[in-house]
Every structure is written in structure tokens, then in C-alpha cells.
Amino acid sequence: EADIYQTPRYLVIGTGKKITLECSQTMGHDKMYWYQQDPGMELHLIHYSYGVNSTEKGDLSSESTVSRIRTEHFPLTLESARPSHTSQYLCASSTGYWTGELFFGEGSRLTVL
Amino acid sequence: DQQVKQNSPSLSVQEGRISILNCDYTNSMFDYFLWYKKYPAEGPTFLISISSIKDKNEDGRFTVFLNKSAKHLSLHIVPSQPGDSAVYFCAASANTGNQFYFGTGTSLTVIP
Numbered sequence: 702e703a704d705i706y707q708t709p710r711y712l713v714i715g716t717g718k719k720i721t722l723e724c725s726q727t728m729g730h731d732k733m734y735w736y737q738q739d740p741g742m743e744l745h746l747i748h749y750s751y752g753v754n755s756t757e758k759g760d761l762s763s764e765s766t767v768s769r770i771r772t773e774h775f776p777l778t779l780e781s782a783r784p785s786h787t788s789q790y791l792c793a794s795s796t797g798y799w800t801g802e803l804f805f806g807e808g809s810r811l812t813v814l
Numbered sequence: 815d816q817q818v819k820q821n822s823p824s825l826s827v828q829e830g831r832i833s834i835l836n837c838d839y840t841n842s843m844f845d846y847f848l849w850y851k852k853y854p855a856e857g858p859t860f861l862i863s864i865s866s867i868k869d870k871n872e873d874g875r876f877t878v879f880l881n882k883s884a885k886h887l888s889l890h891i892v893p894s895q896p897g898d899s900a901v902y903f904c905a906a907s908a909n910t911g912n913q914f915y916f917g918t919g920t921s922l923t924v925i926p
Contacts, residue, residue, distance in 0.1 A: 743919070744905075744916040791858070802848060803905075807857045808855070
């Protein structure tokens with residue numbers, strides 16, 4: 702069973718608030734990812750990291766930012782949330798080998814009013 | 815432009831019958847393919863994978879078939895069970911790339 706955890710699972714906040722979605726994994730994986738997914742749509746990669754102090758933007762433009770100060774921790778921050786940020790955010794990690802699977806957390810469902 | 819496509823948004827199958835979920839891709843550099851299963855309000859969980867050196871991989875009730883010339887793969891579930899009802903995502907990656915590309919998912923309903 703994958704050991705990757707996301708908090709909060711659900712968050713409802715007002716426009717303009719700053720939020721941080723937490724993601725931690727205990728598998729020692731170097732690669733970590735943030736995906737955004739809306740119902741009926743594909744998972745869109747918004748950020749990824751190859752290791753400590755490494756962060757890259759994914760294909761989908763996002764106003765969020767990430768940091769990777771520790772191998773196990775990959776938080777995502779929105780400085781000023783807007784209704785367009787309402788979505789499900791999925792954190793994942795992998796061993797880094799191209800044939801390695803992604804392990805996903807349970808997701809954070811964000812609703813911005 | 816979407817590189818992995820699942821053209822059937824939904825599929826309904828009777829319990830005990832075969833479920834066939836399809837996936838097409840456009841990038842010929844993709845050489846590793848995965849299927850994920852997702853329940854509502856949960857993260858996707860890995861089901862089965864196949865590399866491009868194979869055309870079939872089997873794991874219990876789940877079999878994935880790969881047709882490289884057609885850039886097509888399919889997931890067969892036999893026999894289908896009500897607990898299989900979920901959204902199934904196809905994903906692909908290339909050993910020269912940095913990420914996995916996902917389809918839009920197919921919602922499978924297995925009717926008891």
C-alpha cells in the first residue's frame with residue numbers, strides 16, 4: 702500500500718485567501734508531482750520535482766507554487782485563491798524510473814467561494 | 815493537444831461479463847503504459863502496466879493489450895464485478911520524458 706498523504710482532504714475558503722495543500726510520502730521517492738483534475742477531464746500535471754531543491758512547472762499553467770526542502774514533503778501554495786482554482790489536487794510520487802508507477806495520495810478537494 | 819485519449823466516457827456491463835476499456839495515444843515515443851482505477855473522492859490506484867516490448871500483460875482478472883502499430887491499448891476485466899465500478903484512467907510515459915500523460919477516464923458501471 703502506498704504511503705503518501707495529503708491534507709486537507711476537503712477545503713472550502715473565500716476568495717483572496719492564501720492556502721497550502723500538504724503532501725508527504727514515506728517511501729523515499731525522489732520524484733513527486735502535483736496533478737489537477739476536474740470531473741470528466743484528464744489529470745493535468747501542474748508541478749513536479751526530481752528531488753530536494755528541484756521544482757519544475759508542468760504542462761498546465763498554474764498560479765500555484767511548490768517547494769521541495771525535504772525529500773518527503775512537497776507542499777503546494779496558492780497565495781490568493783480564486784473561484785477558478787476550485788478543483789481536485791492530487792499529489793503523487795514515483796521511484797523515478799520510467800517504468801515505475803505513480804503512487805497517488807487521496808487528493809485535496811478545494812472549493813473557492 | 816491531448817496525447818492520450820479515452821473516447822468512451824462511460825461503460826455499463828452486467829456482472830460476470832467482460833468489460834473492455836479502450837485507450838488511444840498519438841505520441842510514438844510512449845513506451846510504457848499504465849491503467850489506474852479511481853473511486854470518487856479518492857486518489858487513483860495503480861492497476862496494471864505494460865511496456866512496449868510486450869503486447870499483453872495479465873494480472874488476475876485484468877489483462878492489458880497493446881497494439882503499437884495502431885497506437886491503441888485496451889483493458890479487459892473478466893469477469894466484471896460490482897466492486898469494479900469506478901473511473902479508469904489510461905496513462906503513458908516515455909523513457910526520454912519527465913512525466914505521465916493521462917486520458918480523460920472511462921466511468922465503468924458493473925450492474926449486479
